[in-house]
Amino acid sequence: MTTYNAKAYSAAGATSPLASTKIKRRDPTDRDVQIEILFCGICHSDLHSVRNEWSEFMATNYPIVPGHEIVGRVTKAGSAATKFKPGDLAAVGCMVDSDGTCRQCRAGLEQFCPNMILTFNSPDKHLGGVTYGGYSESIVVQEHFVLRVPSNLHLAAAAPLLCAGITTYSPMHHWGVTNGKKVGVVGLGGLGHMAVKFARALGAHVVVFTTSPGKKDDALRLGADEVVVSRNADEMKKHAGSSDFILDAVSADHDINAYINLLGVDGNLTLVGVPAKPLGVGAFNLIARRRSFSGSAIGGTPKPRRCSIFAASITSLLTSRLFRSRRSTKLTKDCSNPM
Numbered sequence: 001m002t003t004y005n006a007k008a009y010s011a012a013g014a015t016s017p018l019a020s021t022k023i024k025r026r027d028p029t030d031r032d033v034q035i036e037i038l039f040c041g042i043c044h045s046d047l048h049s050v051r052n053e054w055s056e057f058m059a060t061n062y063p064i065v066p067g068h069e070i071v072g073r074v075t076k077a078g079s080a081a082t083k084f085k086p087g088d089l090a091a092v093g094c095m096v097d098s099d100g101t102c103r104q105c106r107a108g109l110e111q112f113c114p115n116m117i118l119t120f121n122s123p124d125k126h127l128g129g130v131t132y133g134g135y136s137e138s139i140v141v142q143e144h145f146v147l148r149v150p151s152n153l154h155l156a157a158a159a160p161l162l163c164a165g166i167t168t169y170s171p172m173h174h175w176g177v178t179n180g181k182k183v184g185v186v187g188l189g190g191l192g193h194m195a196v197k198f199a200r201a202l203g204a205h206v207v208v209f210t211t212s213p214g215k216k217d218d219a220l221r222l223g224a225d226e227v228v229v230s231r232n233a234d235e236m237k238k239h240a241g242s243s244d245f246i247l248d249a250v251s252a253d254h255d256i257n258a259y260i261n262l263l264g265v266d267g268n269l270t271l272v273g274v275p276a277k278p279l280g281v282g283a284f285n286l287i288a289r290r291r292s293f294s295g296s297a298i299g300g301t302p303k304p305r306r307c308s309i310f311a312a313s314i315t316s317l318l319t320s321r322l323f324r325s326r327r328s329t330k331l332t333k334d335c336s337n338p339m
């Protein structure tokens with residue numbers, strides 16, 4: 001297999017800073033798309049991986065080139081690649097390959113495929129070693145894992161949709177967040193702020209739970225209907241048993257039961273944060289109201305005809321006017337894929 005050199009930023013070890021380097025990329029095969037990277041988001045997972053902070057779950061192989069919120073322009077497309085041609089806008093998220101044959105892949109849930117390959121720090125079956133991510137001037141990815149980018153998007157703003165966006169949108173879609181539902185968002189960080197925007201655009205009543213009173217104005221500006229300082233027991237009590245869905249984006253140790261108790265009958269709390277220590281869930285908190293507690297990870301590759309980069313309607317999300325509007329049921333209708 002022939003290769004070419006691409007500029008990249010890599011870290012040589014857990015305590016090394018990122019430094020400019022050259023890496024080898026494969027020349028595109030028949031099914032590949034080569035992309036000139038215009039923007040790449042900085043995700044907290046990049047930092048965790050560079051510092052090898054998830055060593056028990058996925059140890060870092062050095063050198064590491066992180067980055068999985070990639071937006072760019074196609075420079076070459078293989079002869080069997082049918083969706084893209086040079087000049088097209090394109091995006092790559094957290095995955096670059098999977099077996100394509102298992103039950104999860106057939107359902108469009110490649111993120112749960114046992115043979116899924118992450119964009120960085122996964123075995124590179126073409127060149128050996130590990131995959132290198134988007135902190136680079138170009139990337140070569142199998143077409144199935146390349147997403148279309150509508151031309152009316154602000155490209156830099158679109159990049160975080162590839163990880164933070166899909167990570168928060170996917171569970172809301174799965175658990176049926178729609179007009180009139182009450183949605184709690186725990187933590188207003190990188191994931192939380194996306195969650196607020198999606199929940200608002202889907203027509204939900206959005207309540208942000210934060211430990212920081214200083215984040216109240218930001219939460220309201222992003223579209224929250226209410227902001228609750230979770231350290232205030234009286235404020236928390238007012239919302240007991242009333243939420244349909246809660247997205248918990250907190251990676252620090254926290255009392256999960258305090259949030260489970262905010263759910264109504266059949267309510268669901270989905271964890272997308274990654275606290276280092278196990279969480280102690282009180283059994284009665286779940287069984288008393290048939291509540292459920294679950295997790296979620298990124299999202300699958302959208303079916304081409306039904307969705308491009310999480311549906312054209314998410315495109316409209318990015319225009320700030322619509323972030324605050326209630327014209328949103330369109331989102332779920334347009335994007336009836338299993339993300």
Ligand SMILES: [Zn+2]
Nearest residue numbers: 043045163164
């Ligand atoms: Zn990420």
Ligand SMILES: [Zn+2]
Nearest residue numbers: 100102105113
């Ligand atoms: Zn699979």
